[in-house]
Amino acid sequence: GKLICECNACYRGHDCSELLPACVVDADNGDPLFLEPFWVQHAANGTIAVPGWHRISHHFNDGLLISNELKTRIRKLHEVTGNAVTKERFIIFWSWCNPTSQCCSAVHALLSSDPSLSRVVASTPHYPEQMEFFNSSGYKFDGDTFLYNNQIDSEGNFIEFVTSPNNPDGQLKKGVLRGPFMKRIHDLAYYWPHYTAIPAPADEDLMIFTLSKLTGHAGSRFGWAIIKDEFVYQRMLTYMLLSTYGVSRETQLRVLKLLNGVLESKGRELFYFEYQTIRNRWKQLSRILSMSKLFSVQELDPLLYCSYYEKLRGPSPAFARLKCEREEDENCNAVLKSVNVTGRNGSLFSAKSRSVHLSLVKGQDDFDLLLERMEMLVSEDKSSK
Ligand code: PMP
DSSP states (O other): OOGSSSTTEEEEEETTEEOOOOOOOOOOOOOOGGHHHHHTTTHHHHOOOOOOOSOOOOTTTTTTTSSSHHHHHHHHHHHHHHHHHOOOOOOESSSSSSSHHHHHHHHHHHOOOOOOOEEEEEOOOOSSGGGGOOBBBEEEEEEGGGGGTTTTTTTSSEEEEEEETTTTTOOOOOOOOOOOEEEEEEOOOTTTTTSSOOOOOOOOOEEEEGGGGEEEEEOOOOOOEESOOOHHHHHHHHHHHHTOOOOOOOHHHHHHHHHHHHTTTTHHHHHHHHHHHHHHHHHHHHHHHHHHSSSSEEOOOOOOEEETTTEEEEOOOEEEEEEEETOOOOOOHHHHTTTTEOOGGGGGTSTTTTTTEEOOSHHHHHHHHHHHHHHHHHHHTTTOO
């Protein structure tokens, strides 16, 4: 399968088998290339061809920008997974899924017509730089949710971001703020059975998802929002009409093809592959880290009941959140640098840089190298247990 895939930064050669020994293992980004082998195995289920004369128009046959067929598949997928309620809800597609862009439309839609400033908040640690992007007219990013925790009766216009499971610590989260003007955006990008137990279907006012965390196709830039309130939906639709004028029809076709394949086994083949892969990675990395006093790693519930698998399941987060435990290791990434590994600095998530986040979803070669180097670091450390 190597010939058809791209080499990562640590490998060269026509079949990507030549290792560059001094290369830096980048465990910073969350590019979900661990799914490449799955789609190689399921090539027929994921392949589309689009002749030059097809899909030229802006619109589908019904004159709309959003494929009804794809919407139906998305509803079906949530139904078989049991991770979100879609009955009597509106669905809109989005072409860039970072909270910044997708949520710009959501934030815009949620802004009250009241001219007073809306304050956007998120719980620490939260998704990186993107939040500060909300400092524009009409709203501003106002820091950690917990700063406003006791403003129960606040008259302020708050928009609270809730990311569950959270990036970067993998915890399931609920909204915190209460009050008459409270609105929430639930980023459920990781609320799938391979990253977390699904205790019950989410039934929030505004929920967002991205294809990249489901099937791995980050480059397709496809996401969707599930919305309870028609007015909010209409405002998001208007925002879409005025900004991107919809998601590329090639992308919608590709997503339809992928989801049809996934649904053939009610998601079992895909979710099984994903859960096994991430679960093994988490176990392997945890085992290495447990041999060292250099780091601690986030604590996750050892077993949670998952309604999709109908049994208890162990953790399989998309990121490991390491904390440097020695007094002198204030910059945790510097410790990893000694073995040529870079993770994402905790400070980017508005937490101290004593923590660093390692992605568990990259390609297998990348992950194997990461393990090798972490093992080296741990075994060289004299303070090891
Ligand atoms: N939400 C969260 C919480 C994420 O971590 C990410 C990506 N890391 C996204 C949304 C957006 O995903 P993408 O840009 O890959 O669609």
